[in-house]
Amino acid sequence: MASRYAKRLQKELLDLKSNPPFGVSVMEGENLDKWVIAIFGAQDSIYEGEIFNLQFKFSPGYPLESPEVIFIGPPPIHPHIYSNGHICLSILYDNWSPALTVSSVCLSILSMLSSCTEKTRPIDDLKYVSRVQGKSPKDVRWSFHDDSV
Numbered sequence: 001m002a003s004r005y006a007k008r009l010q011k012e013l014l015d016l017k018s019n020p021p022f023g024v025s026v027m028e029g030e031n032l033d034k035w036v037i038a039i040f041g042a043q044d045s046i047y048e049g050e051i052f053n054l055q056f057k058f059s060p061g062y063p064l065e066s067p068e069v070i071f072i073g074p075p076p077i078h079p080h081i082y083s084n085g086h087i088c089l090s091i092l093y094d095n096w097s098p099a100l101t102v103s104s105v106c107l108s109i110l111s112m113l114s115s116c117t118e119k120t121r122p123i124d125d126l127k128y129v130s131r132v133q134g135k136s137p138k139d140v141r142w143s144f145h146d147d148s149v
Helices: 004-018 102-114 125-131
Strands: 024-028 034-040 051-057 068-072
Touching (some): 004 024, 004 102, 024 102
Antiparallel strands (some): 024 034
């Protein structure tokens, strides 16, 4: 019998493949533990026409525990996205809820990108990236100091 974790992921994957939110496409999802999802910059945003890949890694604690979500390949230049692909978004860490889904996380990231007006890295990008080399963003202590971008 499949675990609750596997059933939830299978359902989410099926939903995401059959009815993806606008601007979201599953690239890899055969392995339930790790998915790659493409997100497309929204029309009339500073990311229009750009495509970015998100990697989702799931632990057996999902959905009680958040997935690890990072950009792979070149990440967008954004005040809340570090050059190593880590994303400063509270729902990925302290504000995670089991009611959230992969789809809702993708929509939150798309919204974050769509509302951005200037392509800049976080002010502490170099310091952060050198400090967390090789670490999962879930193993980092985050301070959410700016929710306006």
